[in-house]
Amino acid sequence: GENVEQHPSTLSVQEGDSAVIKCTYSDSASNYFPWYKQELGKRPQLIIDIRSNVGEKKDQRIAVTLNKTAKHFSLHITETQPEDSAVYFCAASGNNNAGNMLTFGGGTRLMVKP
């Protein structure tokens, strides 16, 4: 099955700096890569996703890049703000008949210091 590794486990940045979180996956058939943000005590919420036919996707201060050859994808947050502080999860999903079978990374705790 799919295995997703996420690094770093914790990341501390100064407000205004950029943050980068990286994930690797094992199943070359995976073709959907979402990122979720989870604030303390809250549910995970989708912030951006990318499919395998696209190499990069941006949404305001957030971007995701995908390298299918190397089987890794990354989340980039620019001009970080204190409200970006949360745990971020990457995930990868293969194409199968059972629906959306996501495998999650272990999470990255991002702390943005004002």
Next chain:
Amino acid sequence: NAGVTQTPKFQVLKTGQSMTLQCAQDMNHNSMYWYRQDPGMGLRLIYYSASEGTTDKGEVPNGYNVSRLNKREFSLRLESAAPSQTSVYFCASSEDRLNSPLHFGNGTRLTVT
């Protein structure tokens, strides 16, 4: 439109007790899921239901059972709770098409003593 609703929010059980976690979605999604979240281990899939009338095991199904009661509702049952099942449980749903975003409920924090 409430999205995905889970009950209860908190629960404390003694070892060996049973309970059912309830989940309902009002987005007309076909697929529903139960995940558990433990510190440092991300979200792990317990069971899922690709469509009404079907259920399948995920990554960590032992000690759990599920019921897809109808299109809206998907329940998770612990028949004999164990301390290892202390966790935060999330229900989620997604649209019919493959590889669509998950919508999560607010979670149930379960402690087994």
